[in-house]
Amino acid sequence: MNNALLVIAHGSRLASSNDEVRALTERLRERTQGRYRTVSCAFLELAEPSIPAAIDAAAAEGSTHIVLLPYFLAGGTHVSHHIPDIVSAKQREHPDVRLELKAYVGASESMLKLLEDLT
């Protein structure tokens, strides 16, 4: 198994917010047990590791398939441009690694159900 899952978050000036993403990633690691060799997170800005650094690290560890899941709610410029641009550039650097950029979380049909349950 040479695949890695990267949860991509925006990053916040508030350390507790970034820690929250890290904690969620830990829990997701437990939930997806065995399906990915590694499960980690990366931040677009304001926190570490950056997305390029996390991709480099996963590739250096021998991952040949890296699944990137944008933990974003709406398809703004980050989701539509910034993240795809970063992933495209990294794909050129790592031609032997498959970088699979998933749809952002907010695009999921399940989100509507989640919102309904919360109201």
Next chain:
Amino acid sequence: MNNALLVIAHGSRLASSNDEVRALTERLRERTQGRYRTVSCAFLELAEPSIPAAIDAAAAEGSTHIVLLPYFLAGGTHVSHHIPDIVSAKQREHPDVRLELKAYVGASESMLKLLEDLT
């Protein structure tokens, strides 16, 4: 029934992103049919209506219970400070209206399941 549901999003420079929140709100209105007199959205910044304007509008329409659901993933400064401050100020302006600020979407236990399903 004198209650209103307000989905609170950050707002984006990208009009399509704000329209996405509006479309999601439309669908949520259908899903919660009959449970709220009105279901609408409001934006913290970069889009209209603002949160104060949306609260004023709901109150003017006769809503006496306004449920505010922050459509945010992580508990950054917006969720922890900016939105509660806006709601507190509006609560003082509308003492006869109950403003109920819900936990943000990312705090939901269901989010982990949603992420798991997407990976």
